[in-house]
Amino acid sequence: MTVEKLKEKLMLDAVVVPDSNREITGCYIGDLLSWVMGAAKTGDIWITIMSNINIVAVATLCDTACILLAEGVLVDEEVKQAAQERKINILSSKKSAYTLSTEIAELLV
Amino acid sequence: MTETVKFHFTVDGENFTMAGQASVAVKKNLRQLGISPEIIRRVSIAMYEGEINMVIHAGGGEADVFVYENMIEIVLTDNGPGIANVELAMQEGFSTAPDQIRSLGFGAGMGLPNMKKHTDFMGIDTKLGKGTKITMRVNF
Ligand SMILES: Nc1ncnc2c1ncn2[C@@H]1O[C@H](COP(=O)(O)OP(=O)(O)O)[C@@H](O)[C@H]1O
Ligand SMILES: [Mg+2]
Numbered sequence: 001m002t003v004e005k006l007k008e009k010l011m012l013d014a015v016v017v018p019d020s021n022r023e024i025t026g027c028y029i030g031d032l033l034s035w036v037m038g039a040a041k042t043g044d045i046w047i048t049i050m051s052n053i054n055i056v057a058v059a060t061l062c063d064t065a066c067i068l069l070a071e072g073v074l075v076d077e078e079v080k081q082a083a084q085e086r087k088i089n090i091l092s093s094k095k096s097a098y099t100l101s102t103e104i105a106e107l108l109v
Numbered sequence: 110m111t112e113t114v115k116f117h118f119t120v121d122g123e124n125f126t127m128a129g130q131a132s133v134a135v136k137k138n139l140r141q142l143g144i145s146p147e148i149i150r151r152v153s154i155a156m157y158e159g160e161i162n163m164v165i166h167a168g169g170g171e172a173d174v175f176v177y178e179n180m181i182e183i184v185l186t187d188n189g190p191g192i193a194n195v196e197l198a199m200q201e202g203f204s205t206a207p208d209q210i211r212s213l214g215f216g217a218g219m220g221l222p223n224m225k226k227h228t229d230f231m232g233i234d235t236k237l238g239k240g241t242k243i244t245m246r247v248n249f
Binding site: 055 | 125126128129130132133136146150153154157158213214215217218219220222223226
């Protein structure tokens with residue numbers, strides 16, 4: 001499933017989606033960045049409520065398919081810019097990480 | 110062993126929003142060198158943790174990356190406060206990071222353990238009041 005498809009299926013908001021054809025292979029939920037660095041896998045959807053600029057570097061280094069901001073969390077313009085430059089997809093939703101992950105689980109089977 | 114390529118970066122200790130730039134640049138450079146994605150991932154995650162540590166705990170430092178035929182070496186050098194108890198610092202969850210750093214998602218005390226986990230060798234040379242030098246190697 002691509003990031004574009006995920007966005008449609010779960011009716012997510014596109015914050016920045018510079019790499020919409022990126023393939024999704026899994027999902028990881030976490031806000032502590034070192035924890036995410038240690039555990040998120042290439043191709044994961046990374047669900048978080050952390051919104052500072054460092055999430056872009058973490059997503060770049062972990063090579064996650066997209067960042068999915070839960071609970072209606074917003075990001076600054078500078079975060080959007082950095083994500084655009086580094087081709088990092090950021091989506092958002094008002095739903096909780098739990099709700100999102102149950103919906104994702106159905107899509108990924 | 111012939112040294113093929115090296116990269117050098119100064120890690121700014123003042124600018125937290127720029128933290129991770131060196132690691133992101135290394136990732137890009139390694140990709141251009143045709144290094145496998147899994148090796149790049151390990152190198153860049155380990156380096157990022159070390160880079161962040163220099164920013165949070167040591168007021169910045171220097172990062173050197175050497176790409177050899179079968180191995181990548183990362184050397185992080187700072188003139189920070191040094192690490193009082195390395196064994197303790199290496200434990201998962203141990204952190205002296207202040208609250209405002211934690212609110213940004215850092216300071217989980219998983220950095221040094223992550224660096225060890227993602228590399229084949231990690232050596233810490235530290236002196237209180239003088240600084241810390243961390244050497245990491247990833248074989249391929
Ligand atoms: N370069 C460094 N200079 C001084 N102290 C350091 C350095 N790197 C790590 N430390 C010490 O080791 C502890 C554990 O580091 P780490 O596992 O990365 O956790 P965290 O950075 O989340 O606190 C830090 O809280 C800090 O006290
Ligand atoms: Mg750390």
